[in-house]
Amino acid sequence: MRGQPQEFDRVLSSMCTEPHPVAREAAERFLATNPGDPATYQSVAELEDEAIAGLGEIVGLDDPAGYIASGGTEANIQAVRIARNRAVSSTPNVVVPESAHFSFQKAADVLSVELRVAPLTDDWTADVGAMRRFCDEDTALVVGVAGTTEYGRVDPIPELADLANDVGALCHVDAAWGGFILPFTDHEWHFGHADVDTMTIDPHKMGAAAIPAGGLVARDGELFDALAVDTPYLESAKQATLTGTRSGAGVASAAAVMAECWPDGYREQYERAQGNAEWVADALAERGFDVVEPELPLVAVPVSEELFASLREAGWRVSRTADGKLRVVCMPHVTREILDSFVADVDRLQATANINT
Amino acid sequence: MRGQPQEFDRVLSSMCTEPHPVAREAAERFLATNPGDPATYQSVAELEDEAIAGLGEIVGLDDPAGYIASGGTEANIQAVRIARNRAVSSTPNVVVPESAHFSFQKAADVLSVELRVAPLTDDWTADVGAMRRFCDEDTALVVGVAGTTEYGRVDPIPELADLANDVGALCHVDAAWGGFILPFTDHEWHFGHADVDTMTIDPHKMGAAAIPAGGLVARDGELFDALAVDTPYLESAKQATLTGTRSGAGVASAAAVMAECWPDGYREQYERAQGNAEWVADALAERGFDVVEPELPLVAVPVSEELFASLREAGWRVSRTADGKLRVVCMPHVTREILDSFVADVDRLQATANINT
Structure with missing residues (x-):
C-alpha cells in the first residue's frame, strides 16, 4: 500500500499523540x-x-x-x-x-x-x-x-x-x-x-x-x-x-x-510533559523570545513569520495561535531529545536569517 | 486486558463486517x-x-x-x-x-x-x-x-x-x-x-x-x-x-x-453475498416462512416472538424490522456454513417449540 504514516518525531502542533x-x-x-x-x-x-x-x-x-x-x-x-x-x-x-x-x-x-x-x-x-x-x-x-x-x-x-x-x-x-x-x-x-x-x-x-x-x-x-x-x-x-x-x-x-x-502512569506522564514545557520555555526565553509561561504543558511564543516558515520547511509540524504565536504542545511523544533538536534548529535558522539580513 | 471482541460467526444483524x-x-x-x-x-x-x-x-x-x-x-x-x-x-x-x-x-x-x-x-x-x-x-x-x-x-x-x-x-x-x-x-x-x-x-x-x-x-x-x-x-x-x-x-x-x-474483489464479494441471501431465503421459504424476496443481500422474514427470543438466547445476533421481521444481513463475514448452522438452529428451536405447545 502507498503512503507511510506521519512520524511523530517532529510533531509539536498536535493535541493527539502516539497511543500507549x-x-x-x-x-x-x-x-x-x-x-x-x-x-x-x-x-x-x-x-x-x-x-x-x-x-x-x-x-x-x-x-x-x-x-x-x-x-x-x-x-x-x-x-x-x-x-x-x-x-x-x-x-x-x-x-x-x-x-x-x-x-x-x-x-x-x-x-x-x-x-x-x-x-x-x-x-x-x-x-x-x-x-x-x-x-x-x-x-x-x-x-x-x-x-x-x-x-x-x-x-x-x-x-x-x-x-x-x-x-x-x-x-x-x-x-x-x-x-x-x-x-x-x-x-x-x-x-x-x-x-x-x-x-x-x-x-x-x-x-x-x-x-x-x-x-x-x-x-x-x-x-x-x-x-x-x-x-x-x-x-x-x-x-x-x-x-x-x-x-x-x-x-x-x-x-x-x-x-x-490511572493514576500513576498519568502522573508520571504529566510531570515529564510539564518538565519538558518548562525546559523549552526557558530555553526560548534565554534566546530572547517573549515566551508565555506554560501553566500546563503547552508553550506559546511569538516568532517572526520567517522563522515560522523556516521551521515548517525544516519539517517541524508547528502551528500558531490566532494572533500568530508558535505553539509547542508537549504531548507524551514530545521527548527532551526532540525539543533539544527543535531548539537547535531555532538557533540554526535564526543565525541563517541574521546572515541573510 | 479484560474482555474479548465479539466473534463474527453468529452476527447476522450488523451492517458492518470484519475488515478485509x-x-x-x-x-x-x-x-x-x-x-x-x-x-x-x-x-x-x-x-x-x-x-x-x-x-x-x-x-x-x-x-x-x-x-x-x-x-x-x-x-x-x-x-x-x-x-x-x-x-x-x-x-x-x-x-x-x-x-x-x-x-x-x-x-x-x-x-x-x-x-x-x-x-x-x-x-x-x-x-x-x-x-x-x-x-x-x-x-x-x-x-x-x-x-x-x-x-x-x-x-x-x-x-x-x-x-x-x-x-x-x-x-x-x-x-x-x-x-x-x-x-x-x-x-x-x-x-x-x-x-x-x-x-x-x-x-x-x-x-x-x-x-x-x-x-x-x-x-x-x-x-x-x-x-x-x-x-x-x-x-x-x-x-x-x-x-x-x-x-x-x-x-x-x-x-x-x-x-x-475495486472492482473485481467487490464483484466477487457481492456475488457470494447475494448467493447466500438467496440460499437462506429459499431454505426458510421451504420451511414455510413468508420470506421477503432479497433484492440485495438482506433477507427479512416474519418469525414468532418466541423463535426470535430463542435464537438470541442461542447466541445469534439478530435484529428486527420495525414491524417485527427478523433480518439476516449477508455481510462478507456471513458464510454459507454460518447460514447452514443458523437454519439448523431454526429447525431445532422450532421443533422444541412444537413439543412444548
Whole structure:
C-alpha cells in the first residue's frame, strides 16, 4: 500500500499523540466492533461502561453518565445540544470565552443557537464579569475551558458554574485536552470542585488512547434523555450519541489505557510533559523570545513569520495561535531529545536569517 | 486486558463486517494519525484524496468532492446540513421515504429542520407520488435510499432526482450500505444515472474497511462551502467536517481496501453475498416462512416472538424490522456454513417449540 504514516518525531502542533502500547493493542483487537450497536457487540459495550467509570474517577463523579465520542468536537456539540433541547427559550444562546475551541462555532451553526463570545482577561482566561454581562434569560449554557487550545490556560470553573446557576443555565467544561493532566495540579476544574453539568474529556488526547476516543461525561444521565432518538432496527431501543456506528477500537483502547495508567502512569506522564514545557520555555526565553509561561504543558511564543516558515520547511509540524504565536504542545511523544533538536534548529535558522539580513 | 471482541460467526444483524486483511493492515499502521489536521498529518490527507477518488469511480463522478466521515449518520446529517444552510426558506423541510434510516430523525433534531416522512409502496420503496405530495416551496432536500436498512430495497433514484429538481431542492442518496454492491446490479442509483447532489456511501459497511470509515460524496465541492468553519490554531484554514479530530485508521483502510478490491474483489464479494441471501431465503421459504424476496443481500422474514427470543438466547445476533421481521444481513463475514448452522438452529428451536405447545 502507498503512503507511510506521519512520524511523530517532529510533531509539536498536535493535541493527539502516539497511543500507549496497551491502547494500541486493545484498538487492534477491537477494530471490528461497533459500540453503537450494543446488543450485537456486547463485550465492547461493557468496555464502554468501564471507560466511563474510569472517566468518572478522574473528573470527581461517583456515578457518571456519558459515552465515548468520536472526539471533543462531537462532545462539545452534544453538550450544546443537551442545553438547547432543554432550554425553555426558543432563541437560546450559549456564552463562551474567546478561548473556546472552534467546535463551539461549529455547534452554533449545526444547532442554530446564538454563540456569544466574551473577551478574556490579560492572562487568557475567561473573564467572569464579561461572561456575566453576556448572559441573559435566554442563556442555556455557560462554557468554561480547562486547558485551552492556544495557551493551556484554566478558566475559573467554580465561578463560571455559579454564574450558570445564577442565570438558570447549564455549565459545561471543555477539558478535552486538560482532563488527563489537571488531576495532578492544584486547579479546581471538575464535578467535585464545582456545580458542573457536562464535561468533554478526551482519552485520545492526553489520555494516550487511540483515535477516535473523545469523551462526554454528565453528572446526571437524565441529561441524555434530551438527545435520544428511536432506533427501530437495532435491538437497543434508543440512541443518544451524535454518530451511529462507532469505533470499538477507540472505546477498547480508552478502557485499556485508563486501567493501565490511572493514576500513576498519568502522573508520571504529566510531570515529564510539564518538565519538558518548562525546559523549552526557558530555553526560548534565554534566546530572547517573549515566551508565555506554560501553566500546563503547552508553550506559546511569538516568532517572526520567517522563522515560522523556516521551521515548517525544516519539517517541524508547528502551528500558531490566532494572533500568530508558535505553539509547542508537549504531548507524551514530545521527548527532551526532540525539543533539544527543535531548539537547535531555532538557533540554526535564526543565525541563517541574521546572515541573510 | 479484560474482555474479548465479539466473534463474527453468529452476527447476522450488523451492517458492518470484519475488515478485509489489507484494510486491517492499513488501519493498524495509520492508527495514530488525524486527517482532521491535514497540515500536520500529510500522508493520511493524501490517502483521503485517494479514497474519495475511489468513491468517485464507484458512484459515477469524475471529479468527486467529499470526505471520509465517522459513518453514515454523520454523512446523512451533513447532507441535511448542506441543504438547510443553502435553503432560502427559514423553515426548511426534508422529505424522506419511511424507509429512511433513523439518522434522518437525528439530523432533524440536531439541525432543527422539519422531517416529512412519506409512506412507501407495497414493495417497501419510496412512493414518488407520495413524496411529491409532501414537497412544497420550503423543501430543501429530497432523500432516496439505495439499499434500505430493513429490506435492502432501492428507491427510484432518477424519479426522486427529477422531483427534487422540480421543487428546487437538493437530492441526497443514502447508499451507506448499498453503495459497494449496487455497481454489480442493474439498478439506477448514482450520480451517473440521475441528477443527484450528495450521497452517503460507507466503506466500513459493504466496502469492508475498518470502522470508522463512512463516506460523504458530492457532485460539486462548492456544496461544502456551506459547512466550513474557521480553524484558527490549525495550519489548514477551514474545516467542513462535522467532527474535528478524525480517524486516520478509517481513512487509510478505506483507501487500501478500495485499491485492492475495486472492482473485481467487490464483484466477487457481492456475488457470494447475494448467493447466500438467496440460499437462506429459499431454505426458510421451504420451511414455510413468508420470506421477503432479497433484492440485495438482506433477507427479512416474519418469525414468532418466541423463535426470535430463542435464537438470541442461542447466541445469534439478530435484529428486527420495525414491524417485527427478523433480518439476516449477508455481510462478507456471513458464510454459507454460518447460514447452514443458523437454519439448523431454526429447525431445532422450532421443533422444541412444537413439543412444548
